[in-house]
Amino acid sequence: MTDITILHARWLITCEDRNQVLENHALVIQNGLIQAILPSDAAKQKFPAAKHELYNHHVLMPGMINSHTHSSMGYFRGLADDLALMDWLNNYIWPAEKKWISNDFVYDASMFAMAEMIRNGVTCFNDMYFFLEATAKAAQTAGLRAHIGMTVIDFPTPWAKSFEEYIEKGLAFYEQYKNNALIKATLAPHAPYTVCDEHLIRIKELADQLHLKINIHLQEAPDEITKSMAEFNMRPLQRLQKIGFLSENVIAIHMTQVIEEDWQILKKYKPQIVHCPQSNMKLASGGCPVTKLQSIGLNVALGTDGAASNNDLNMLGEMRTAAFLAKHITQDPTALSAEETLKLATLNGAKALGIDKVTGSLTVGKSADVIAIDLEQIETQPVYHPVSQIVYAASRQQITDVWVAGKQLLKQRKLLTLDEQEILAKAKAWQEKIAAVQLKQSA
Amino acid sequence: MTDITILHARWLITCEDRNQVLENHALVIQNGLIQAILPSDAAKQKFPAAKHELYNHHVLMPGMINSHTHSSMGYFRGLADDLALMDWLNNYIWPAEKKWISNDFVYDASMFAMAEMIRNGVTCFNDMYFFLEATAKAAQTAGLRAHIGMTVIDFPTPWAKSFEEYIEKGLAFYEQYKNNALIKATLAPHAPYTVCDEHLIRIKELADQLHLKINIHLQEAPDEITKSMAEFNMRPLQRLQKIGFLSENVIAIHMTQVIEEDWQILKKYKPQIVHCPQSNMKLASGGCPVTKLQSIGLNVALGTDGAASNNDLNMLGEMRTAAFLAKHITQDPTALSAEETLKLATLNGAKALGIDKVTGSLTVGKSADVIAIDLEQIETQPVYHPVSQIVYAASRQQITDVWVAGKQLLKQRKLLTLDEQEILAKAKAWQEKIAAVQLKQSA
Numbered sequence: 020m021t022d023i024t025i026l027h028a029r030w031l032i033t034c035e036d037r038n039q040v041l042e043n044h045a046l047v048i049q050n051g052l053i054q055a056i057l058p059s060d061a062a063k064q065k066f067p068a069a070k071h072e073l074y075n076h077h078v079l080m081p082g083m084i085n086s087h088t089h090s091s092m093g094y095f096r097g098l099a100d101d102l103a104l105m106d107w108l109n110n111y112i113w114p115a116e117k118k119w120i121s122n123d124f125v126y127d128a129s130m131f132a133m134a135e136m137i138r139n140g141v142t143c144f145n146d147m148y149f150f151l152e153a154t155a156k157a158a159q160t161a162g163l164r165a166h167i168g169m170t171v172i173d174f175p176t177p178w179a180k181s182f183e184e185y186i187e188k189g190l191a192f193y194e195q196y197k198n199n200a201l202i203k204a205t206l207a208p209h210a211p212y213t214v215c216d217e218h219l220i221r222i223k224e225l226a227d228q229l230h231l232k233i234n235i236h237l238q239e240a241p242d243e244i245t246k247s248m249a250e251f252n253m254r255p256l257q258r259l260q261k262i263g264f265l266s267e268n269v270i271a272i273h274m275t276q277v278i279e280e281d282w283q284i285l286k287k288y289k290p291q292i293v294h295c296p297q298s299n300m301k302l303a304s305g306g307c308p309v310t311k312l313q314s315i316g317l318n319v320a321l322g323t324d325g326a327a328s329n330n331d332l333n334m335l336g337e338m339r340t341a342a343f344l345a346k347h348i349t350q351d352p353t354a355l356s357a358e359e360t361l362k363l364a365t366l367n368g369a370k371a372l373g374i375d376k377v378t379g380s381l382t383v384g385k386s387a388d389v390i391a392i393d394l395e396q397i398e399t400q401p402v403y404h405p406v407s408q409i410v411y412a413a414s415r416q417q418i419t420d421v422w423v424a425g426k427q428l429l430k431q432r433k434l435l436t437l438d439e440q441e442i443l444a445k446a447k448a449w450q451e452k453i454a455a456v457q458l459k460q461s462a
Numbered sequence: 463m464t465d466i467t468i469l470h471a472r473w474l475i476t477c478e479d480r481n482q483v484l485e486n487h488a489l490v491i492q493n494g495l496i497q498a499i500l501p502s503d504a505a506k507q508k509f510p511a512a513k514h515e516l517y518n519h520h521v522l523m524p525g526m527i528n529s530h531t532h533s534s535m536g537y538f539r540g541l542a543d544d545l546a547l548m549d550w551l552n553n554y555i556w557p558a559e560k561k562w563i564s565n566d567f568v569y570d571a572s573m574f575a576m577a578e579m580i581r582n583g584v585t586c587f588n589d590m591y592f593f594l595e596a597t598a599k600a601a602q603t604a605g606l607r608a609h610i611g612m613t614v615i616d617f618p619t620p621w622a623k624s625f626e627e628y629i630e631k632g633l634a635f636y637e638q639y640k641n642n643a644l645i646k647a648t649l650a651p652h653a654p655y656t657v658c659d660e661h662l663i664r665i666k667e668l669a670d671q672l673h674l675k676i677n678i679h680l681q682e683a684p685d686e687i688t689k690s691m692a693e694f695n696m697r698p699l700q701r702l703q704k705i706g707f708l709s710e711n712v713i714a715i716h717m718t719q720v721i722e723e724d725w726q727i728l729k730k731y732k733p734q735i736v737h738c739p740q741s742n743m744k745l746a747s748g749g750c751p752v753t754k755l756q757s758i759g760l761n762v763a764l765g766t767d768g769a770a771s772n773n774d775l776n777m778l779g780e781m782r783t784a785a786f787l788a789k790h791i792t793q794d795p796t797a798l799s800a801e802e803t804l805k806l807a808t809l810n811g812a813k814a815l816g817i818d819k820v821t822g823s824l825t826v827g828k829s830a831d832v833i834a835i836d837l838e839q840i841e842t843q844p845v846y847h848p849v850s851q852i853v854y855a856a857s858r859q860q861i862t863d864v865w866v867a868g869k870q871l872l873k874q875r876k877l878l879t880l881d882e883q884e885i886l887a888k889a890k891a892w893q894e895k896i897a898a899v900q901l902k903q904s905a
Contacts, residue, residue, distance in 0.1 A: 096855060138840065408539075408773075
């Protein structure tokens with residue numbers, strides 16, 4: 020029998036379909052899995068020889084799942100703000116990416132983002148970027164669960180020059196990681212406005228053949244709809260339906276633009292939805308109708324998007340914004356309650372990524388992907404309802420401890436797998452290079 | 463000559479009408495005032511004998527002004543969430559207040575809120591509640607700048623039974639504090655739907671006579687408009703115009719409901735506007751049209767509202783939500799830039815409260831109301847534009863030091879004027895009492 024670790028919590032929130040709050044309960048971890056959940060007193064009696072750790076002022080809950088991000092964009096945080104999506108992409112982000120991205124850049128920048136995500140209670144992220152091996156290597160060092168998108172975009176980047184090269188490199192990555200426990204490849208055509216029908220169809224065939232999820236930015240902003248109507252006389256969703264692309268395996272990211280004819284398509288194919296409220300609001304893209312999508316049976320998860328458009332990878336903040344925005348949009352303060360919001364960031368993320376048998380809730384038999392949040396601070400007192408305190412009041416620095424598959428990645432706010440000072444130093448070194456070129460451009 | 467303290471900052475953001483960012487500058491403080499702002503090197507040469515403090519990774523900026531709050535509601539944080547405004551008020555908040563508020567409650571609860579505000583970089587707050595002396599006493603202990611509203615509401619509370627008693631107690635408070643440097647009385651009729659015309663007119667007369675600001679919740683939510691149309695056949699703003707209530711001395715809080723006929727009135731009387739985006743979104747009240755109000759020449763400040771409807775007193779979070787919401791509402795990502803947003807929380811607050819000659823910016827001759835924010839954390843690196851990092855990425859725990867009138871209230875995250883452990887213990891003691899009664903009610 021291998022070592023047993025027992026985490027005792029003041030409050031334990033399971034985030035199962037019903038968000039149970041258990042008081043003074045213990046989580047028993049063995050072989051990286053949740054072996055039992057029982058009252059603290061019983062756990063002490065039953066496992067006297069185990070390693071007992073006390074979280075007397077804490078909530079224990081499942082690690083959060085960041086269901087959409089571009090981790091390597093962390094180095095572009097705050098580079099360009101207060102701009103429209105296409106201006107921001109065409110004139111700032113894409114030129115910066117063309118200039119800077121490389122294997123080294125992606126390794127350093129994604130590592131930087133992972134340090135942030137661990138410190139922010141994220142145990143799994145769903146990424147879309149370039150130089151996939153660099154991100155995967157960093158994720159293995161960090162110890163995070165990572166779904167890494169085989170990005171395809173119909174223009175050359177420093178990562179690949181042609182559709183064939185994107186696919187070839189993507190498939191090589193898929194082969195390399197197909198048996199990895201924590202790292203999974205996904206397909207990731209960037210968006211309907213950047214990938215042609217022929218390539219989308221090829222990607223859909225690959226998805227069916229290899230049983231992979233397909234991530235795609237979809238109906239993110241009004242511009243995209245206008246462009247699609249002009250070019251195809253169809254909305255992006257209609258176009259994807261027409262070419263047979265849609266299914267429950269598609270992860271539709273953003274979906275802020277939904278009109279009557281879209282609802283029929285969504286109801287029929289039930290794609291996974293990833294809501295990125297802070298990015299959508301900051302870029303004035305619109306707001307995803309989360310509660311209405313849920314009411315027709317769709318699964319909605321939550322993502323931060325990249326730190327260049329957010330500007331952080333803070334899922335607590337993202338939850339708060341999601342709850343606020345849902346109430347604002349529906350003009351109904353009961354919409355997306357704290358309990359429902361917490362699920363977007365946990366179990367619903369696992370469902371979207373197809374790993375809800377493995378993670379997303381504190382459930383016996385699932386992986387021990389767990390975080391501890393200290394509520395013993397003025398800002399989260401008094402505690403009437405711990406779920407309310409997490410969604411509406413807690414801040415990221417109250418996340419004290421993080422485990423993935425039973426391995427501790429953050430302990431009392433200290434990163435255990437990554438070197439914080441080295442990561443900060445590298446970020447500054449890159450920043451100096453990036454800022455120097457930007458200054459030249461605007462001079 | 464009294465002692466000189468010199469704060470050296472990596473970045474110094476003045477928040478004057480133009481948001482200047484000065485690099486490697488020093489703030490010279492003497493007698494509680496800003497005596498000079500000059501390059502760090504020059505400050506070292508000119509004042510070799512002064513006390514020099516280094517903030518090498520920090521922004522120094524003016525303390526934030528929380529232009530609308532009910533500080534004592536901190537003890538009701540998370541008591542009832544995800545409810546409509548009138549349900550929340552009628553069935554949760556007003557009954558809890560009727561049961562609990564007293565001199566002791568307000569002293570302890572407002573002290574608790576002040577501890578939170580200092581930790582969150584607030585140096586001045588504009589309060590509306592009951593038992594004014596208790597709040598003032600706590601503010602004097604805390605060392606905060608406090609504008610305290612002489613609340614009037616047309617129903618009895620544990621604080622006063624009648625309009626006459628509200629006014630009498632309010633005026634006694636005004637007399638007691640009229641020469642205090644940091645504590646100021648304001649008038650505070652709760653809202654048009656809770657105070658009758660006769661009382662509003664009396665309050666307006668008092669305001670003119672004593673030169674006081676008048677705080678009032680105004681056009682906060684659709685319900686209020688419907689009710690006013692039914693009872694008066696007028697919108698609240700029209701009604702206030704008709705009784706001669708409006709002027710630049712009125713602080714109109716919320717103003718989420720603005721239609722064509724309101725714009726004419728607003729343009730004519732130019733009341734101060736306080737925007738509380740998180741409370742408005744959480745209660746699904748609507749969204750204040752900040753940029754349009756600014757475009758017709760109105761001053762807009764920022765407030766958290768009480769922690770029962772927010773659920774924190776975090777002005778960094780409030781700024782972020784204000785920027786996001788403005789972009790979302792106007793469908794324009796350039797609306798309310800980071801620089802403009804920062805001003806809502808600083809100089810515009812001082813203008814709204816009528817103290818912009820004293821505070822609200824780092825300006826020679828103004829009070830040394832200053833905060834330091836440490837950007838040397840992964841979440842706020844790299845720094846291309848410090849204003850962006852503050853508005854879009856920094857979190858409250860990065861606020862390390864706070865001064866009011868040159869007196870330090872927070873030093874490296876430690877409260878200097880308040881006892882954090884005692885404040886936490888009191889919050890828990892009150893919570894036990896409050897929760898016990900709530901449980902009985904729902905049983």
